[in-house]
Amino acid sequence: MHMAVAAGLSGVVLSCHPIGATQEHANAPERFGPWQSSMEILRPEPLPGCENGCMKEYAHCINQIRVEDVVKSMEKIIESSDKEYIVELDIDICRGWRYGNM
Ligand SMILES: [Zn+2]
Numbered sequence: 500m501h502m503a504v505a506a507g508l509s510g511v512v513l514s515c516h517p518i519g520a521t522q523e524h525a526n527a528p529e530r531f532g533p534w535q536s537s538m539e540i541l542r543p544e545p546l547p548g549c550e551n552g553c554m555k556e557y558a559h560c561i562n563q564i565r566v567e568d569v570v571k572s573m574e575k576i577i578e579s580s581d582k583e584y585i586v587e588l589d590i591d592i593c594r595g596w597r598y599g600n601m
Pocket of ligand 1: 546549552553554555559560561
């Protein structure tokens with residue numbers, strides 16, 4: 500993410516840090532996320548026990564981010580850009596990956 504920002508690229512960042520959690524947490528995108536960039540950050544709603552930051556050592560709250568929301572964000576970036584992109588995304592593969600790691 501930081502390398503992409505340094506290269507001037509746009510993109511979508513999936514943060515494990517739940518919406519509404521403290522900005523002082525090490526995973527808070529407000530504190531350690533992309534700085535002065537057009538990166539779009541998607542964050543999950545907190546699951547019980549993770550209101551101040553996801554406390555699990557495995558993919559937990561971040562699994563609340565839907566593949567469809569990532570695709571929507573990517574489409575928004577592409578539509579607002581004057582660059583040409585080649586995008587190939589197999590939603591079914593993403594879903595399999597998402598649920599295969601839970
Ligand atoms: Zn969590």
